Structure formats: structure tokens, C-alpha cells
Amino acid sequence: xxxxxxxxxxxxxxxxxxxxxxxxxxxxxxxxxxxxxxxxxxxxxxxxxxxxxxxxxxxxxxxxxxxxxxxxxxxxxxxxxxxxxxxxxxxxxxxxxxxxxxxxxxxxxxxxxxxxxxxxxxxxxxxxxxxxxxxxxxxxxxxxxxxxxxxxxxxxxxxxxxxxxxxxxxxxxxxxxxxxxxxxxxxxxxxxxxxxxxxxxxxxxxxxxxxxxxxxxxxxxxxxxxxxxxxxxxxxxxxxxxxxxxxxxxxxxxxxxxxxxxxxxxxxxxxxxxxxxxxxxxxxxxxxxxxxxxxxxxxxxxxxxxxxxxxxxxxxxxxxxxxxxxxxxxxxxxxxxxxxxxxxxxxxxxxxxxxxxxxxxxxxxxxxxxxxxxxxxxxxxxxxxxxxxxxxxxxxxxxxxxxxxxxxxxxxxxxxxxxxxxxxxxxxxxxxxxxxxxxxxxxxxxxxxxxxxxxxxxxxxxxxxxxxxxxxxxxxxxxxx
Amino acid sequence: xxxxxxxxxxxxxxxxxxxxxxxxxxxxxxxxxxxxxxxxxxxxxxxxxxxxxxxxxxxxxxxxxxxxxxxxxxxxxxxxxxxxxxxxxxxxxxxxxxxxxxxxxxxxxxxxxxxxxxxxxxxxxxxxxxxxxxxxxxxxxxxxxxxxxxxxxxxxxxxxxxxxxxxxxxxxxxxxxxxxxxxx
Numbered sequence: 001x002x003x004x005x006x007x008x009x010x011x012x013x014x015x016x017x018x019x020x021x022x023x024x025x026x027x028x029x030x031x032x033x034x035x036x037x038x039x040x041x042x043x044x045x046x047x048x049x050x051x052x053x054x055x056x057x058x059x060x061x062x063x064x065x066x067x068x069x070x071x072x073x074x075x076x077x078x079x080x081x082x083x084x085x086x087x088x089x090x091x092x093x094x095x096x097x098x099x100x101x102x103x104x105x106x107x108x109x110x111x112x113x114x115x116x117x118x119x120x121x122x123x124x125x126x127x128x129x130x131x132x133x134x135x136x137x138x139x140x141x142x143x144x145x146x147x148x149x150x151x152x153x154x155x156x157x158x159x160x161x162x163x164x165x166x167x168x169x170x171x172x173x174x175x176x177x178x179x180x181x182x183x184x185x186x187x188x189x190x191x192x193x194x195x196x197x198x199x200x201x202x203x204x205x206x207x208x209x210x211x212x213x214x215x216x217x218x219x220x221x222x223x224x225x226x227x228x229x230x231x232x233x234x235x236x237x238x239x240x241x242x243x244x245x246x247x248x249x250x251x252x253x254x255x256x257x258x259x260x261x262x263x264x265x266x267x268x269x270x271x272x273x274x275x276x277x278x279x280x281x282x283x284x285x286x287x288x289x290x291x292x293x294x295x296x297x298x299x300x301x302x303x304x305x306x307x308x309x310x311x312x313x314x315x316x317x318x319x320x321x322x323x324x325x326x327x328x329x330x331x332x333x334x335x336x337x338x339x340x341x342x343x344x345x346x347x348x349x350x351x352x353x354x355x356x357x358x359x360x361x362x363x364x365x366x367x368x369x370x371x372x373x374x375x376x377x378x379x380x381x382x383x384x385x386x387x388x389x390x391x392x393x394x395x396x397x398x399x400x401x402x403x404x405x406x407x408x409x410x411x412x413x414x415x416x417x418x419x420x421x422x423x424x425x426x427x428x429x430x431x432x433x434x435x436x437x438x439x440x441x442x443x444x445x446x447x448x449x450x451x452x453x454x455x456x457x458x459x460x461x462x463x464x465x466x467x468x469x470x471x472x473x474x475x476x477x478x479x480x481x
Numbered sequence: 482x483x484x485x486x487x488x489x490x491x492x493x494x495x496x497x498x499x500x501x502x503x504x505x506x507x508x509x510x511x512x513x514x515x516x517x518x519x520x521x522x523x524x525x526x527x528x529x530x531x532x533x534x535x536x537x538x539x540x541x542x543x544x545x546x547x548x549x550x551x552x553x554x555x556x557x558x559x560x561x562x563x564x565x566x567x568x569x570x571x572x573x574x575x576x577x578x579x580x581x582x583x584x585x586x587x588x589x590x591x592x593x594x595x596x597x598x599x600x601x602x603x604x605x606x607x608x609x610x611x612x613x614x615x616x617x618x619x620x621x622x623x624x625x626x627x628x629x630x631x632x633x634x635x636x637x638x639x640x641x642x643x644x645x646x647x648x649x650x651x652x653x654x655x656x657x658x659x660x661x662x663x664x665x
Contacts, residue, residue, distance in 0.1 A: 172565075
């Protein structure tokens with residue numbers, strides 16, 4: 001190369017590097033949302049509280065969204081509730097979304113004091129009293145966590161005026177529960193004080209929510225009281241297929257060394273209850289270990305999926321699939337990529353990962369935008385409108401991503417929505433030379449869908465609730481007119 | 482025009498020099514360390530956390546071989562509570578890198594390392610060759626990040642602990658651990 005050519009090459013490299021930074025697409029207030037085949041229907045600011053788990057429930061002719069919150073932030077530990085005029089620790093937001101274009105904030109139910117993961121009431125599940133075997137037929141029950149110290153059940157038949165029914169307390173942590181509405185069996189993610197792990201499972205019969213009956217404690221051998229040696233990674237959350245499916249899929253790990261554990265539900269409920277290593281091992285059918293780089297946040301089962309590509313095969317036309325979603329926990333890509341995995345568990349004792357999905361980082365320069373980039377969770381509704389056809393993945397600063405999963409061997413992204421930031425959107429920081437360097441970006445934490453086909457996303461960085469619907473070809477994939 | 486390449490090269494060279502200087506500033510320097518401790522290669526296979534630093538102190542200086550493995554673990558859910566109890570030390574202190582089989586010798590203690598609060602606990606470690614070692618697990622935190630150290634040797638646990646804590650308290654190690662937890 002001649003000197004001038006080298007010079008030109010040097011400038012080109014500098015220009016490209018500079019433009020890469022300039023095109024980092026830092027979000028600014030007032031800029032429109034970014035989207036493909038998804039559009040905004042309505043919003044609620046959720047009183048600028050950090051959103052965790054939304055659950056949408058039909059109550060008569062009303063649709064109510066229950067949204068769990070993390071604790072407050074360093075800057076605002078307890079935001080003011082405009083309805084009461086008081087500062088309240090983050091808890092549960094209850095929003096009437098019957099008209100999704102005009103969500104109506106009904107009630108904030110305060111949670112445990114404490115900031116970020118240490119407080120709030122992050123998780124929420126709903127069961128109708130008439131569905132539960134021994135429930136009050138006029139009641140609608142909300143199971144929620146109360147920070148790390150308790151699980152609570154409230155009657156939310158009048159969602160604007162919840163009534164506390166019962167409390168399961170004395171825990172050192174809680175997390176993402178599962179509650180079977182038809183049996184009342186609940187798999188509560190708890191930290192029993194004498195266990196060696198922060199999060200394990202307490203199986204309860206909550207068929208009569210006023211009188212919880214504990215069935216057993218469950219976890220991995222090595223986590224139980226009195227054991228020694230290495231302690232297996234902690235539970236994040238289970239999903240049960242109930243008595244008919246007779247399986248519970250447990251996700252362990254968050255962003256590291258995770259695995260999917262497949263458990264025989266009947267053996268779990270009816271096996272010997274003493275937490276010995278042998279008794280803990282007994283209900284396990286198989287484990288699918290993940291890389292040390294990834295953890296299992298959500299383990300979403302989709303049994304009996306017909307695979308079009310295999311339609312003419314003599315065997316294996318349908319497959320039992322579990323979608324495993326990792327959780328990104330560090331800001332600005334300071335960890336291995338956390339993403340989405342599909343496991344074929346048709347042969348249960350030989351489960352195998354068959355495909356994966358991530359948002360292409362370069363499509364939005366997401367590592368430079370600020371906050372977390374990576375997967376966190378999927379919708380968990382099994383309503384027919386989307387089940388086994390589409391999955392929605394919350395991806396922090398990349399918003400929500402809509403996947404066509406009809407062929408889980410080849411999942412395809414067909415839409416996305418990244419909300420605009422607002423004045424309420426909180427900053428996210430990384431350390432640079434021992435000093436905080438902060439950026440403001442959307443942090444889509446969780447997503448849920450309802451039977452009508454609306455998609456609900458909530459923001460960890462206090463931007464609130466966004467209600468979305470599919471447009472264009474994405475509607476066709478779901479079969480929505 | 483021909484001055485530009487020189488200017489660009491100078492900027493690059495200065496950047497490289499300042500980077501090297503910064504590295505020199507935070508990395509433990511061999512010649513500064515007492516002869517007792519030698520840095521050795523991180524001996525463990527890759528796991529979920531990046532490798533840390535490993536050091537050995539020989540029998541002459543430490544009364545028996547003692548090894549220390551220390552590394553930051555960035556991202557830890559107990560941002561507010563920190564290392565809350567002994568179970569936390571059991572879980573996070575990298576004892577399982579040495580052996581899956583370890584049993585605590587006693588309840589742990591509160592400790593402060595590199596100005597970070599946490600806990601320290603002594604263990605009986607059963608190695609793969611069935612030999613027994615004393616091990617010390619240390620876990621301290623700053624906000625949402627952990628710094629962990631695991632130490633093992635054939636001597637008495639109390640002596641291994643004393644020697645290891647003295648080593649972790651040296652200015653070189655303090656400087657390195659502080660830099661590591663700050664992501665430098």
C-alpha cells in the first residue's frame with residue numbers, strides 16, 4: 001500500500017469506529033418506539049414502579065392486569081401513590097385493561113420495603129375461586145410474593161379493594177411460583193430458612209386458599225438441610241402441566257450453569273417427603289444441563305407439537321418441546337449472551353437442545369444502548385391464541401421480540417417492539433474507572449399475553465406497562481384476523 | 482498531509498503506553514511481592530465465571546504448601562444484603578473447584594477484605610486422592626458484585642486462615658482486588 005492508501009485506510013477505520021458509536025441508537029425522550037409487525041394499543045405508567053411479572057385475568061366481563069413490582073430504587077425507594085398521596089413501597093399494581101387502549105389504574109397494593117430485588121412483590125398468579133376444588137366460588141384469588149419474606153393470598157374479586165386471606169411467612173427468599181388453578185397445587189419458590197440455598201420449592205395444597213396445607217419441601221440433593229459439599233445452583237421457577245401432563249419443569253440457574261429438570265409430578269406430590277438426598281432424587285426423570293455461560297429462567301413446556309418438516313416421517317412427527325429462556329443480569333453486555341433455547345424432550349431421558357434464538361446485537365447496537373441486553377422471560381399463558389405458534393420474549397433494551405415457533409427447530413423472529421423512554425425511565429450504570437457511567441434505556445423485563453391476543457410488556461426501569469397487538473404477517477402466524 | 486500518519490501513530494502509541502501503565506498500576510507485581518508467594522497459572526477449567534488469580538506459598542515460608550485462588554464474580558442477586566450467611570459462603574466461595582466434598586469445621590465469621598464486608602469459613606476438604614486438606618472460603622461483596630477466595634493447605638485450618646488473610650491484606654492484593662471488583 002502507498003502512504004496515501006494507508007492514510008485513507010486509517011481514516012476509514014476511524015470513521016467506521018466513530019460512526020459505530022454514533023449509531024448506538026441511544027434512546028432519547030420524545031423519539032418514537034421502534035417496532036416491526038407490532039403496534040402500541042395503550043399504556044399505563046404504573047406509578048413509575050419497576051415492573052416484574054404481569055398476569056392478565058378475565059373476571060366476568062372485565063380484564064384485569066396484575067403486575068408485580070421490584071423494590072424501589074436508590075433515588076426513589078417508595079414512589080408516591082397519586083391515589084393515596086402517600087409514599088408506598090412497590091408492591092402490586094392492579095389495572096383494568098378491559099379497554100386496552102384506555103387502561104385504568106385501580107389500585108396499588110404495597111409490598112415489602114426494600115430496594116430492587118430486596119423488596120416489592122415481584123410475582124403474581126391468579127386463580128378463580130370457582131376453579132379451585134375448595135375455593136369460595138365468589139372469590140378471585142391472587143397469590144403474590146411479599147418481598148423475600150412471604151407468600152400472600154388475596155381475594156381480588158373486587159380488584160380495586162383486595163382483601164388479605166392468608167400469609168405463608170418466615171422465608172429468606174421467594175421467586176417465580178406456579179399455581180395449578182384446577183387442583184390448587186402450588187409450587188412456591190421459597191427460601192426455607194434451614195435449606196442451604198436461597199431458592200427451592202415448597203409444594204403446597206392451596207385448593208382452599210384460606211387454609212394452606214404444606215405437602216413437602218423439594219430441591220436438589222446438596223441443597224437440603226444438613227448436607228455438605230458443593231451446593232447446586234438455585235431454583236428460578238417451575239411450570240407444571242398438571243395431573244394430565246404429570247410433569248413439572250424446573251428451571252435452575254439464572255445466567256450461569258443452569259439446567260432444566262424434568263420431574264414426575266405424581267411422584268413429587270405423593271413420594272416420601274423427608275428431604276433426604278434419595279427422596280429428592282426420586283421424582284426426577286432427567287436433567288438437561290446447559291453451558292456454564294447460561295441459566296434457566298423460564299422453562300415453558302409445549303408438548304405434542306406437530307413438526308411440519310417431519311410430517312412424512314414414520315416416527316417422531318410430533319415432538320415435546322420445552323423453551324428455556326435465560327436471564328441477562330449485567331448491564332452493557334458484561335456477561336455471555338443470555339438468550340432462548342429450544343429443547344426436544346420427546347425422549348425424556350435424553351433431552352437435547354435443538355435450536356436457539358437471540359436478537360442480533362448489531363441490529364440496534366444494543367451493547368452500547370445502556371442497561372441489560374439479553375433475554376429475561378417469555379409469556380407463560382397457554383391460551384390457544386398463541387400457544388405452540390408464537391412466543392414473546394422480553395429482551396431488556398431490545399424490547400419484546402415475537403417469534404414464530406411453529407417449527408421449534410428453526411424459530412424465526414417476526415416482530416418486535418421497543419417502547420420509547422419517558423421522563424420516568426430510570427438510568428442504568430456501569431463502572432468505568434471506578435466511576436458510574438449511566439445511560440437511560442428501556443428494560444423490558446417481562447411479557448404476558450391474554451386470550452384476546454394482546455401482549456403486555458412491563459419495564460424494569462420504571463417506564464410502565466405497554467399493551468401491544470400484532471400487525472401484518474405476524475397476525476397471520478397466530479391466525480388472528 | 483504526511484504528518485497525519487505520524488500524529489495517528491503517536492496517539493496510538495500513547496494510548497498503548499497509558500494502557501500498559503494502568504495495567505502495571507493495578508496488577509500485582511511479582512518483584513514487589515515477598516518471596517513467599519508466587520503467582521501460578523489458574524488451574525481450573527473454564528466455568529461460568531472468568532478465571533481469577535492463583536498463588537502458592539511454599540513449605541519453607543508458610544510451614545506447608547498453601548494455595549490461594551481469588552476472583553471477582555460480577556453480578557450477584559443479594560445487592561443489599563451482601564453475603565448474608567454461611568450458606569452463602571458454601572455456595573459461592575469456589576470450594577467446589579477444589580472438591581465437591583467439603584464440610585464446614587465451624588460457623589463462619591464476619592470478615593473484611595479489600596475494604597469489602599463478607600464472611601469467612603473453615604472447611605475440611607476431601608480431595609480426589611482421598612487426602613484431607615484444610616480449606617478456607619472467603620466471600621465479600623460490594624453492591625451487586627462478589628469477590629471470592631478459596632485457600633487450601635495441609636496445615637491446621639486456623640494457621641491456613643491466618644496466613645491467607647495476611648496475604649490478601651497485602652497492598653498488592655488489595656490493589657488488585659479493588660481494581661478487579663471495579664471492573665478495571
